[in-house]
Amino acid sequence: MGIEGSRLCVVTGATGYVGGRLVPRLLASGYRVRCLVRTPEKLRDVPWRDQVEVVRGDLLDDGAVRAACDGADVLYYLVHSLQQKEFGDLDRRAATIAGRAARQAGVTRIVYLGGVHPRTGQLSEHLRSRAEVGETLLRSGVPTAVLQAAVIIGSGSASFEMLRYLTERLPAMVTPRWVSNRVQPIAVRDVLHYLVGAAELPTEVSRPFDIGGPDVLTYAEMMRTYAAVAGLPRRLMLPVSVLSPELSSLWINIVTPVPRSIGMPLIESLINEAVCAEHDIDEHIPHPEGGLTGFRDAVALALRKIQRGEVETRWSDASPVSAPWEPLPSDPEWSGGTVYRDVRERVTGASPEAVWRVVEGIGGRNGWYSFPLAWAVRGWIDRLLGGVGLRRGRRDPQRLRTGEALDWWRVEELAEGRFLRLRAEMRVPGQAWLELSVEPANGGARYRQRAVFIPRGLLGHLYWWAVAPLHGLVFGGMAPRILGAAEGRVVTSAGSR
Structure with missing residues (x-):
């Protein structure tokens, strides 16, 4: 429960995959919630709309972010500009503005969801940007928890949809070398558990935390496990070294619903092994009741949600709607x-x-x-x-x-x-x-x-x-x-x- 049931959390990215699931869980835990979104109309039909305050604004708008942070205790930073050109520069500017606004408003905690990445070596542009955003927020002067997750498994997530369609549609496939890299996936329910818990971290805690599920697998093992859970025959894989990330993203663009603009950064992230270097978060936030969800159980749960039509949010929810300067078809x-x-x-x-x-x-x-x-x-x-x-x-x-x-x-x-x-x-x-x-x-x-x-x-x-x-x-x-x-x-x- 939130302290006295009245702490105010500002959630950015509430129209996205994770943010759209986090808001109702914060409400259930006794927090008040304010959503900062570019297009409030996108939240009009969500079940929890009448329980939150919605503020229109862009994270690149200094004044809008300051207004959203006014009187808030916790700022959840759950946005990125992945599908836009020069997203690294946009995310750096937005994180700088958000950190400054949070400090000026007296926010006592920032929580950011980033990506697990190696501490040394070259990172993909996507992972480098996510790491830079975390570092920017940590330097803001506000105690910050940077939660770093690898592949998130849940109904409607881009990573899960990519895994699902590749496995279901290709009984035999030529695979690039990155499918042999190790990954530590985490169920979306466990990501949400850590996000909610991070709101109550003591102020002296300001650092990155790797978060992951109990299993470490290669991507090839993830596909084979998915096939077993879904009742599909064993998938045949022939590893080759000629499939570059660019070619892989084109193939994913054709086979799966995930467009190349999203698939490319996801693949680039898999070129690096995505395994937790530590799990110090356990010292501050206990495991959810029943423990962390294993990969096989996470896949089974996601498939049940899809079959029952109980998908809360999807990766595609975060795509832009209409720009306000463009005429609607009902205009004169x-x-x-x-x-x-x-x-x-x-x-x-x-x-x-x-x-x-x-x-x-x-x-x-x-x-x-x-x-x-x-x-x-x-x-x-x-x-x-x-x-x-x-x-x-x-x-x-x-x-x-x-x-x-x-x-x-x-x-x-x-x-x-x-x-x-x-x-x-x-x-x-x-x-x-x-x-x-x-x-x-x-x-x-x-x-x-x-x-x-x-x-x-x-x-x-x-x-x-x-x-x-x-x-x-x-x-x-x-x-x-x-x-x-x-x-x-x-x-x-x-x-x-």
């Missing part, structure tokens, strides 16, 4: 120049509730209710261009939340039972949205579907007119098939993959 014509639209509308005898169930369940394994080959081809093209493709899937098979990823879309607006706006995150020369709405009509429901595209430059205009002939097949097929599913008719071509 003059706000964004040329706007292309494809609008479809139909009336059905099915109830609005039945239609909405289909609309909210769209994507993922349910597909997009139209010309699956076209969606699949466009998804592959997007992956080859370094985009997210279709394979991010969805967090929950039936329910959506504002701000979460849905295949290559982002849920930008959700009005339960009547309206869904998706913003495209595929590689296109412009900005694209898809809006689906449902309303009562004549004892049934009216379904309206609107695709919106704001081109960027001449290439954007050429792109729209090049794909326009396919709109009749793609968008034209969606409306009757969605309504067919709502009416209980068999829809044989709903899948997109």
Whole structure:
């Protein structure tokens, strides 16, 4: 429990994978929580929204960070700029600003989640940046706990998704040398246990701590263990020395949902052995009840969560939503120049509730209710261009939340039972949205579907007119098939993959 149940924790990265899971656990432990986020709208539909204070701000904004730290006791630093160019410089500046703001506000503890790394030798750019952020926060003058984890195993984590899809889709594989490096994975539940416990560390404790689970394995052993837990045949692996990190990241971009922008830093981190050099954290924070979770149990737990649709957060949650300076599709014509639209509308005898169930369940394994080959081809093209493709899937098979990823879309607006706006995150020369709405009509429901595209430059205009002939097949097929599913008719071509 928090001291007197009233200590205030500021959580940065609350819209991300770890931060989104940490907040409810801090609340359950008696802390008050303030979330500093760039896009508060992304937290609108999370179950704990009404229990926290949400502040809009960017970690590169000195004033916003100072305001967020005002009156706080603990600052959780759970952000990084991994998918942006020059992320090392951005993270260094953000950590400097956060440390200074925390000191000026009288914060008594900073908690940062970094990565396990060797104490000597050359580090990848990703690990070097994470280590530098930790050092910057330690020099801030505020007592800081730098928790350093290797591979985090949990439903929805990028590391777990990479492991899962590589193992499930490749019964035999040519493997680079790094799969023989040792790794000390840790279950996400144990990471959260240490994060919560770090809030009560005594002020004289200010240092890095390696945190890891009870098992040390090679990445190849992790894949074989995953196969055994998932009930798959034993995986065959042929090690070779010619697969560079760049080639490995391209392969992961094709095989797994994890895009190259994330896969590359993860692979670079595995080039170094990721094993705890110490576990001194045990002197300050006891193990969770029942002990630390072994790798096999962590995999089994993650798979059960996925099968039951109980994934709290996913790695894709942290991707950016819309930039505030870009026009929304509902803005007047003059706000964004040329706007292309494809609008479809139909009336059905099915109830609005039945239609909405289909609309909210769209994507993922349910597909997009139209010309699956076209969606699949466009998804592959997007992956080859370094985009997210279709394979991010969805967090929950039936329910959506504002701000979460849905295949290559982002849920930008959700009005339960009547309206869904998706913003495209595929590689296109412009900005694209898809809006689906449902309303009562004549004892049934009216379904309206609107695709919106704001081109960027001449290439954007050429792109729209090049794909326009396919709109009749793609968008034209969606409306009757969605309504067919709502009416209980068999829809044989709903899948997109």
